[in-house]
Amino acid sequence: MFKKVLEELGKVFSTREPISASQASAAAEKLEELKQKEDERLEKTDTELKTKSAEELCELKDGMTVEELRAHLQNLYKRHNRAASSLDARRRDEAEVMLNAIVEVRQRYLDKAID
Amino acid sequence: MAQYVGIDLGTTTSGLAILRDDGHPEIVPNGDGERLTPSVVYFDRHEGVKLVGSAARDGGDPDRTVHCIKKRMDDPNYILEFDGKRWTPPEISALVLSKLRRECSKICGDVDEVVITVPALFNELARKSTVAAARMAGMKVRRLVNEPTAAALYYAHRFGIMGRILVYDLGGGTLDVTILEVFGEEIRILLSEGARHLGGSDFDEVVLEIYAKQFRDERGAELYNDERQRRRALKAGEDAKKMLSKLKQVTDTIGNDQDGIARVNLTRELFEEAVGRLMMRTEMLVEQALAGADLTPKDVDHVVLVGGSTRIPRVRQMLERVFGFAPRSCGNVDECVALGAALFAKYGAQVNEVCNHGYGTLAIIENVETGEEAFQNSIVIPKNTPIPCAESQTYITSEADERFIEVEITQGEDSDPRYVDIVGKITLEVPPGRPAGCEVTVTYSYDENQRVRALVLDKESGRSQDVAISYKGEGVLSDAQIEDMATYIQGLRIE
Numbered sequence: 001m002f003k004k005v006l007e008e009l010g011k012v013f014s015t016r017e018p019i020s021a022s023q024a025s026a027a028a029e030k031l032e033e034l035k036q037k038e039d040e041r042l043e044k045t046d047t048e049l050k051t052k053s054a055e056e057l058c059e060l061k062d063g064m065t066v067e068e069l070r071a072h073l074q075n076l077y078k079r080h081n082r083a084a085s086s087l088d089a090r091r092r093d094e095a096e097v098m099l100n101a102i103v104e105v106r107q108r109y110l111d112k113a114i115d
Numbered sequence: 116m117a118q119y120v121g122i123d124l125g126t127t128t129s130g131l132a133i134l135r136d137d138g139h140p141e142i143v144p145n146g147d148g149e150r151l152t153p154s155v156v157y158f159d160r161h162e163g164v165k166l167v168g169s170a171a172r173d174g175g176d177p178d179r180t181v182h183c184i185k186k187r188m189d190d191p192n193y194i195l196e197f198d199g200k201r202w203t204p205p206e207i208s209a210l211v212l213s214k215l216r217r218e219c220s221k222i223c224g225d226v227d228e229v230v231i232t233v234p235a236l237f238n239e240l241a242r243k244s245t246v247a248a249a250r251m252a253g254m255k256v257r258r259l260v261n262e263p264t265a266a267a268l269y270y271a272h273r274f275g276i277m278g279r280i281l282v283y284d285l286g287g288g289t290l291d292v293t294i295l296e297v298f299g300e301e302i303r304i305l306l307s308e309g310a311r312h313l314g315g316s317d318f319d320e321v322v323l324e325i326y327a328k329q330f331r332d333e334r335g336a337e338l339y340n341d342e343r344q345r346r347r348a349l350k351a352g353e354d355a356k357k358m359l360s361k362l363k364q365v366t367d368t369i370g371n372d373q374d375g376i377a378r379v380n381l382t383r384e385l386f387e388e389a390v391g392r393l394m395m396r397t398e399m400l401v402e403q404a405l406a407g408a409d410l411t412p413k414d415v416d417h418v419v420l421v422g423g424s425t426r427i428p429r430v431r432q433m434l435e436r437v438f439g440f441a442p443r444s445c446g447n448v449d450e451c452v453a454l455g456a457a458l459f460a461k462y463g464a465q466v467n468e469v470c471n472h473g474y475g476t477l478a479i480i481e482n483v484e485t486g487e488e489a490f491q492n493s494i495v496i497p498k499n500t501p502i503p504c505a506e507s508q509t510y511i512t513s514e515a516d517e518r519f520i521e522v523e524i525t526q527g528e529d530s531d532p533r534y535v536d537i538v539g540k541i542t543l544e545v546p547p548g549r550p551a552g553c554e555v556t557v558t559y560s561y562d563e564n565q566r567v568r569a570l571v572l573d574k575e576s577g578r579s580q581d582v583a584i585s586y587k588g589e590g591v592l593s594d595a596q597i598e599d600m601a602t603y604i605q606g607l608r609i610e
Binding site for chain 1: 310
């Protein structure tokens with residue numbers, strides 16, 4: 001597993017002491033842990049996608065301004081549009097539902113009429 | 116022999132164009148006299164012939180007919196079986212390419228080397244599959260070029276347009292939006308974005324749903340009960356969609372053998388409302404492209420239309436609303452990609468392209484200022500970097516006594532590792548007894564055909580390993596399999 005240290009200006013080598021063995025093994029387990037969590041999440045996703053509203057799927061927050069909402073939806077769209085081409089079929093399925101939810105929220109709240 | 120040949124291997128139709136001696140590109144019709152060949156293949160059971168094109172689309176057992184195989188070119192596990200033989204997406208695409216090559220060569224001469232176009236969003240596997248399909252059809256691929264890039268070259272050639280151009284390419288199966296700059300004879304791509312399952316065939320499915328509902332309401336039964344009936348109804352929907360580009364209302368009768376026929380009515384307003392969400396997705400892709408290039412609509416000089424689906428009036432209205440001026444159409448919007456590909460065969464060196472995907476690796480990123488650590492996708496080559504290119508990133512190992520350095524190669528632009536694909540892995544053996552914190556450099560290089568190689572170098576030991584990204588799956592063919600299949604296909608009867 002790689003550890004990369006970032007500073008403001010970009011790629012700089014770390015001057016920290018090497019991390020301890022316990023930290024290293026915890027870091028090395030992160031990928032497997034993430035994969036397992038993601039597998040579990042995608043297994044549940046099909047049910048959640050059917051039961052959650054478009055607003056819930058898009059994780060809208062109370063008090064969002066129009067511009068915040070627009071930016072939030074654009075970020076979501078970018079993520080899930082890319083995911084629609086994922087090699088993982090479950091993620092592609094999730095992406096299709098999310099893209100529809102994003103559009104639904106946009107049409108409902110931003111009310112951008114198409115001529 | 117035809118010297119400069121371009122092929123648009125499309126989701127719903129494909130075309131072949133050559134560059135004439137006068138420097139203008141021209142579509143070469145197929146043996147059926149059609150300028151565009153439907154990308155449909157029928158596997159006949161009785162005579163062993165493979166029908167490609169209109170004959171495949173319009174007749175035959177729908178269970179033995181393959182449509183839109185291009186949508187599967189990036190699926191490593193997609194296999195179809197006919198008469199005990201398994202077919203992968205590139206092999207089926209090779210049949211389409213074979214028909215084009217065999218029949219068009221009777222008019223323009225032998226076709227040995229071609230430029231083939233692909234959607235901007237096609238990943239590494241889909242591009243490799245396209246090159247493999249061409250090889251199996253007996254052609255060498257001079258270059259792969261993105262469809263919007265080819266179309267832009269055609270527009271620049273035909274209309275002499277210069278400046279900053281947004282290409283809106285809405286074809287049968289995908290939407291590509293590319294922003295580029297044309298100055299004199301040079302074309303510089305700034306950015307490409309794409310969306311799958313967003314094309315004319317998806318609009319056809321929407322019309323099919325409308326028809327199915329109207330039939331159900333009138334006849335109390337389902338419009339189709341098998342694939343043949345569904346295909347017929349889908350074709351009727353497609354025809355209605357096309358007519359609605361010219362008329363405000365279409366009336367038709369539709370039905371099946373069991374439940375009779377019903378009168379269906381489709382207005383342009385109803386159609387546009389039904390496809391409204393799909394249209395909004397296209398608008399959001401345009402916004403994403405502008406944002407990615409750090410541009411506003413005012414910064415774009417021209418918007419050009421590519422793909423038959425841009426004939427839908429709502430497309431033009433949307434783009435005019437966004438940009439404040441009408442988009443430009445060359446008229447033959449279905450053909451401009453193939454025509455542009457033929458131009459690219461000669462003038463491709465003047466086109467400066469960009470990476471279609473970002474590539475990176477998984478790492479724990481630590482913020483030195485806050486001390487926070489996050490497990491992230493660390494991008495080495497950002498998307499839209501001009502190509503060819505090579506970029507490196509240096510990391511330190513996180514474990515002591517590592518014997519193997521493992522680098523996961525990711526494809527995608529998201530920093531969240533859940534939303535990128537792991538497309539490869541390099542395992543580099545290193546000497547024992549090393550502490551954590553050893554420097555490892557990961558270098559990715561991107562060639563002009565959008566192919567990626569990865570190199571991992573361990574600074575301490577000097578050991579390195581490099582790989583070309585490869586995919587595993589039932590549908591992924593080895594070089595030997597491609598050669599065998601090329602021999603097999605070239606012996607087939609393809610009509």
